[in-house]
């Protein structure tokens with residue numbers, strides 16, 4: 001069974017960094033991974049060290065343009081197979097994982113038909129993998145459209161602050177309003193310093209949040225970020241990578 005893990009949270013909290021570290025850890029365990037960048041502000045490819053440019057958004061626009069033409073060039077085209085081949089073209093095969101970028105949000109007009117086709121294609125695609133890791137934006141747009149139907153584990157990344165935890169609490173509420181099935185919801189506190197451990201555990205308890213890990217503020221990440229080195233290449237002595245390794249175990253791997 002494929003395990004679908006989505007990572008969400010406010011911008012800047014470290015969703016993409018955590019996603020990249022999860023992908024790194026899982027790929028080293030030999031898991032067959034589909035990494036999905038579902039943030040309109042696409043930066044997972046760069047963080048993983050992949051120069052992918054093609055997006056699902058473009059594939060959708062292409063099909064949408066075809067079907068809304070007054071006289072399609074090829075009225076007999078099988079729309080599902082056109083979209084499917086576009087989606088499969090977009091998948092970037094990297095050592096250790098495959099990558100799929102959702103891209104910009106859809107333009108104006110009704111995309112219900114295209115989204116319906118895409119949903120079916122994604123369903124069939126996902127089952128090929130052991131695990132799907134989705135770097136998602138806070139609004140969870142792709143989930144409200146149910147492009148990816150169900151999530152086993154939703155991880156809310158927050159900074160180590162009361163306000164951040166409050167936002168995590170609100171995301172919990174938002175998730176309850178989605179009609180996607182979400183198995184478990186976890187919270188990761190990121191960029192944690194030694195001095196705020198106990199306070200964060202208590203805060204999570206008070207807000208009834210399931211704190212699955214506290215990822216330290218890691219000077220190695222800061223250094224790699226400045227030098228433009230993909231986080232996927234971080235070494236084993238990274239304090240953040242060590243904590244993510246423990247989180248991966250808690251997720252059942």
Ligand SMILES: Nc1ncnc2c1ncn2[C@@H]1O[C@H](COP(=O)(O)OP(=O)(O)O)[C@@H](O)[C@H]1O
Nearest residue numbers: 011012013014015016017191216217218221225
């Ligand atoms: N644990 C960490 N230690 C140090 N820097 C971090 C850590 N996590 C993330 N960062 C840095 O914080 C910034 C925002 O992280 P990013 O993953 O891009 O956030 P998001 O995807 O939520 O917008 C980046 O510059 C990233 O390198």
Ligand SMILES: [Mg+2]
Nearest residue numbers: 015016039043
């Ligand atoms: Mg990001």
